[in-house]
Amino acid sequence: MSIANLKSAFWAVTAAAVLYLAAPHSASAHCDTLDGPVIQDARKAIAAKDVTPVLKWVKTKDEKVVRAAFKKVISARPEAREAAEHKFFGTLVKVHRAGEGAPFTGLKPAGSVEPAIAEADKALAGGSADALVKLVTDDVAAGIRTRYQRAAAAYQHKDESVAQGREFVEAYVDYTHYVERLHQDAAGHAGHGEPGGHAPEKHGKKVRHDGHHEEHGQK
Numbered sequence: 001m002s003i004a005n006l007k008s009a010f011w012a013v014t015a016a017a018v019l020y021l022a023a024p025h026s027a028s029a030h031c032d033t034l035d036g037p038v039i040q041d042a043r044k045a046i047a048a049k050d051v052t053p054v055l056k057w058v059k060t061k062d063e064k065v066v067r068a069a070f071k072k073v074i075s076a077r078p079e080a081r082e083a084a085e086h087k088f089f090g091t092l093v094k095v096h097r098a099g100e101g102a103p104f105t106g107l108k109p110a111g112s113v114e115p116a117i118a119e120a121d122k123a124l125a126g127g128s129a130d131a132l133v134k135l136v137t138d139d140v141a142a143g144i145r146t147r148y149q150r151a152a153a154a155y156q157h158k159d160e161s162v163a164q165g166r167e168f169v170e171a172y173v174d175y176t177h178y179v180e181r182l183h184q185d186a187a188g189h190a191g192h193g194e195p196g197g198h199a200p201e202k203h204g205k206k207v208r209h210d211g212h213h214e215e216h217g218q219k
Contacts, residue, residue, distance in 0.1 A: 030117050031057075032093045035110035037121065039089055046085060049074055054092055059099040066092055140182070147175035 030036040041053040051070040058066050069091040076084035086107075094104040113121075116136060123132040151171040158168035 030108075030113040030121075031096060032104065032106070033108040033110060033113055034089070036113065038093055038096055039107075042089055042092055045070065046073055046088075057092065057096045062095045062099060065095055143178060147171070147178050151175040 031038045033039070038054070038057050041057065045051050045053045051067055054066060054070070055063055069088045073081070073084045073088045090107055093107060097104045116132070116139075119132045119135050123129045151168070151174075154164070154168035154171045157164045159165065
């Protein structure tokens with residue numbers, strides 16, 4: 001492979017990682033954190049006594065529920081205000097995630113956001129994606145190099161014994177599946193709001209999310 005093709009492949013994988021890490025998957029989503037964008041808008045709405053800022057986070061059909069919860073916060077007595085706000089936050093996030101086809105397991109504390117997601121928000125606020133690209137690029141480069149080096153070292157001795165062959169296979173599977181997952185995410189497979197997603201099919205095989213292949217009709 002030429003140097004130009006290697007560079008092209010590397011940047012393609014990097015772009016895949018950016019898409020993967022920046023996408024708010026249910027495991028790392030931050031719309032349910034107390035310092036996430038949904039709650040930030042909820043606090044603005046309460047301060048202004050205007051529900052408008054949060055309505056963009058829910059479907060039109062769900063506005064009635066959110067408006068009702070908001071009215072309870074605004075009309076709450078001072079001693080009950082904090083509890084009412086927390087209940088409103090929970091209702092808002094639950095409705096938002098339901099509208100996106102994602103589960104809600106409760107509000108998460110502030111500061112529980114993955115570094116890449118936090119950097120993605122900073123990029124939007126700051127008007128530049130440079131720091132985000134560097135963060136993800138560095139992690140992707142390290143991930144590929146580590147797995148490649150292990151597989152390459154094992155490759156040199158894979159035919160010397162069964163044990164060494166199996167060591168190579170283990171390294172090879174880890175290496176290729178890592179790259180495959182990045183490529184699958186770059187292709188736009190299930191993310192936040194896509195319920196589980198159906199495993200993509202290629203060349204008559206079903207690709208599972210763990211990177212393994214299954215023949216149709218087989219497990």
